[in-house]
Amino acid sequence: MSTTFAALADPTRRAILARLTHGPATVTELAAPFAMSGPAISKHLRVLEHARLISRGREAQWRPCQLDAGPLREVADWAAGYRRFWEKSFDRLDEYLEELQGKRKEVTGPKKGKVHAKKR
Amino acid sequence: MSTTFAALADPTRRAILARLTHGPATVTELAAPFAMSGPAISKHLRVLEHARLISRGREAQWRPCQLDAGPLREVADWAAGYRRFWEKSFDRLDEYLEELQGKRKEVTGPKKGKVHAKKR
Numbered sequence: 001m002s003t004t005f006a007a008l009a010d011p012t013r014r015a016i017l018a019r020l021t022h023g024p025a026t027v028t029e030l031a032a033p034f035a036m037s038g039p040a041i042s043k044h045l046r047v048l049e050h051a052r053l054i055s056r057g058r059e060a061q062w063r064p065c066q067l068d069a070g071p072l073r074e075v076a077d078w079a080a081g082y083r084r085f086w087e088k089s090f091d092r093l094d095e096y097l098e099e100l101q102g103k104r105k106e107v108t109g110p111k112k113g114k115v116h117a118k119k120r
Numbered sequence: 121m122s123t124t125f126a127a128l129a130d131p132t133r134r135a136i137l138a139r140l141t142h143g144p145a146t147v148t149e150l151a152a153p154f155a156m157s158g159p160a161i162s163k164h165l166r167v168l169e170h171a172r173l174i175s176r177g178r179e180a181q182w183r184p185c186q187l188d189a190g191p192l193r194e195v196a197d198w199a200a201g202y203r204r205f206w207e208k209s210f211d212r213l214d215e216y217l218e219e220l221q222g223k224r225k226e227v228t229g230p231k232k233g234k235v236h237a238k239k240r
Contacts, residue, residue, distance in 0.1 A: 002129050009125035021205060069205035076203070079196035085141060085189035 001078065004071040007051035012036070013044050017053060020067035024057070030065065121198065124191040127171035132156070133164050137173060140187035144177070150185065 007013055016030055031041040045065060048054040052071055057064045127133055136150055151161040165185060168174040172191055177184040 001134070002131055005125045005129035009122050009129055011122055014121070017202075021202070067202075067205055069202040069208070072199045072202040073206040076196055076199035079192045079199060082137075082141070082187075082189040082192040083196070085187055086193040088189070 001074060003051045004053070004075060007047050007053055008075070010044065010047075012041075013048055016041075016044060016048065016065075017067060020054065020065060024064040024066040026062050026064050121194060123171045124173070124195060127167050127173055128195070130164065130167075132161075133168055136161075136164060136168065136185075137187060140174065140185060144184040144186040146182050146184050 012034060019025060019030060027041055031038055052068055054065045055068050132154060139145060139150060147158060147161055151158055172188055174185045175188050
């Protein structure tokens, strides 16, 4: 799981996985949308391959990459175990936003007072 | 998301989150199950706090930690987007295991041959 999470902790690597949902791709094809050198992309691919999130074809020259989403199931299952806790977090966020709205009303209060003061 | 994944890429930090599902805990309580110094645990807590996965109480001396599972919802949603692909991966794993079983049968073949050779 640590290897999977570490591999996912990079936006380029997550973008590569998203690209591979459309089908296998070569390194050149994967590099195209990024302002990144071939070796930089290859390094990301090695990290993804090590985490078993992608695998590479055997055709020596092209070696197309394909998505292996198996480890993402573990991630989904692991995170789903916290469902009842994030529901709690959102309840707390609601409370916080209500509290904040209350404060905003307090802030708008004095402004009205100023207008009132001008009238005097 | 990168910050969340990076925070989750460590087994101690994931164990801390699991512990906090039982309720808030102090640094001392969190450190207890680990053969780790207070400062080492505090460093992990800072990473989790930075990723908004935990928050800490305001009571100056104890500052109990509590789980904020909100970012884990994002992780779960993100990973769930790959569901149909991991189902594909498992189909491929099935194929691979079948292939492997086929090979195992081939391997047991020659062993029988050896026994046969002794008899000669």
